[in-house]
Amino acid sequence: MTQVLDSLTNKRILLGLTGGIAAYKSAELTRQLKTAGADVRIVLTPAAAEFITPLTLQALSGNPVHQYLLDPEAEAGMGHIELAKWADLVLIAPASADFIARLAAGMGNDLLTTLCLATDAQIAIAPAMNQAMWRDQRTADNVDALEKLGMEIWGPGVGDQACGDSGPGRMLEPQQLAELCATEFEQGTLSGQQVCITAGPTREAIDPVRYISNHSSGKMGYALAEAAAEAGAKVTLISGPASLAPPPRVELVRVDSAQEMLDAAEKQLGNCDLFIAAAAVADYRPASVAEQKIKKNNEQMTIELVKNPDIVATVASHPQRPFTVGFAAETEKVIEHARGKLERKKLDLVIANDVAQPGIGFNSDENAVTVVSADDQQRIDQTSKHKLARTLVELIAQRLKPNN
Incomplete structure (x- = not known):
């Protein structure tokens, strides 16, 4: 797959098929778009379904194939509106003479023509x-x-042509169409990159109803995942317990404990270009977990704690290590502790913030950080976590490029 297709990562392509023998090419087009990282949904006209089966296209796209204007399984039965809003690009391939005539006349007598009338996305024929x-x-x-x-x-x-004639009228080849789709989008700073981000707190069980945790909301990690996806990356977000909606176009993996988070992170290694450890991982866990709820029988209770695995250090020391970014949430000597973490754990960057300051850090919608590397440091003043995430992603992307 050519580098020009990198800009398709995370893009939403609505592929419409109309009646024609060239529909067989659309199977390969679907495969190429998916391989490039696009999310592909397919609409078939009744005539198209005579040339290629919905099952084939469902298997290749990984999504249900849409055929009917009033779909009782769609939200409120208005599938054409849902799809019209969902798409970044609508591509009709193949587009028959009949379909072109109906679309030019402004007709909406099937699902495909109707969503073309309803969408704000670019339409290509x-x-x-x-x-x-x-x-x-x-x-x-x-x-x-x-x-x-x-x-x-x-x-x-x-x-x-299939009829035996020769001349203009053949549908372009799948590779040509995939590349034309890619030209519709700007290439993001992380286009084609595989990014893994950890977020939120971890919970370390004491008994079936109690656990050790912290105040992390996950907002910073979720904002970073959304910003990385916007920059064209294929993003996996490994999240501890957090009451946040999953960012769009991001694969979410939910975990509870530090060990579960490490296991999920290690599964990403080998296919990961960038790892950002934004989670607030519990440093310790109970040495043993009671099988039943511990009763309040004594004035005091002692819990033996053991050290949790160090996720970011494990990733940074892996033979297939990605570019590795850590976070340092500190209450004093912020830069000194961040630089120590950078050197001790052999990280590429550390994003340090002072969680003792009111109005930023844990549970806040805003943050202020200093990005620390081996040779310099850069302060980013207080702003919303969403704006900060975009700034951090751009900064990290600049550092990442020389390593690729």
């Missing part, structure tokens, strides 16, 4: 038809009308 149909003046007028509406016309190609 990949014509596929007999050469005589393509040359017909009425088809030319319809194509001109679509172009005037701002739609892209990709193709057609020239060559032999």
